[in-house]
Amino acid sequence: MAEHGFGRQVGRRRHLLGIAGLDPGQIRAALDLAETYISLNRQGGPRDVMRGRTLMNLFFEASTRTRTSFELAGKRLGADVINMTTAGSSVAKGETLIDTAMTLNAMHVDVLVVRHDQSGAAALLAQKLDAAVINAGDGTHEHPTQALLDALTIRRHRGTLENLTVAICGDVLHSRVARSNIHLLTTMGSRVRLCAPPTLLPAGAARLGVEVHTDMRAALKGADVVMMLRLQRERMGSSFVPSAREYFRFYGLDAAKLALAKPDALVMHPGPMNRGIEIDSAVADDLQHSVIQEQVEMGVAVRMAVLDLLTRDLRRNV
């Protein structure tokens, strides 16, 4: 672990707000620790790491995998876990993000896991709270634990994160998963190819240090990993694709397109999947290639590692 610790220092605590700014040593150390948590998670976890600490999940957007895996990770480490969704909270009555945060602060939460539809929400909370803040997805900005769990999954299959060719395909424009993965994979020395219809590519994508493609065949040729992204209709004011059928034809991953990648290419998807839109069901379920379920398991191990790393200062201070 780099001497300065994991994550970014804001105020008195360290936070995980994004992958941008993490160096290869920090990423490697987090993945190494997560590796040890894979078996500890299967055995029920070391319950003393966060004993007496409070973990709050604050989700302003829908989530299945991320929220439940943070909950499980916290419980495996012995934390008291509180889940708050906006329905049923004062947020539904119009309370601002900062007011909600200050209320939580008064309750002495140690770690706040937050998902919000505004980019920058997690960074804002990190400035206002005494808790360590973990970004569980902020708008189209970043989703750092997703990139870490993707990296752990890739590394377990390929043994390295260097010199790989990773094709990230689909709705790149709205994807925080894509942004966090671009930072992580390029930091670790892999090549990233983005592939999307022109309407779903962010302006200035080429400046991110990646190859940009609109032709899926070129993007997939010889790839080690094919990472598919969901069409994020909830972030689209108007229609960005002519029809789901046409989108699948040109940008959906089916067996014929996958055949262009390396014979042992990994197929990944952060979930939730739109089967038949960005990925064919048969490809998603083909365990020769698909590691989609393994990504979910690695999510718990990675989140245990991140919680452990961000609460080390509390253990030192007792």
Ligand code: ASP
């Ligand atoms: N679950 C991921 C996220 O929250 C990907 C997605 O929703 O498509 O960003």
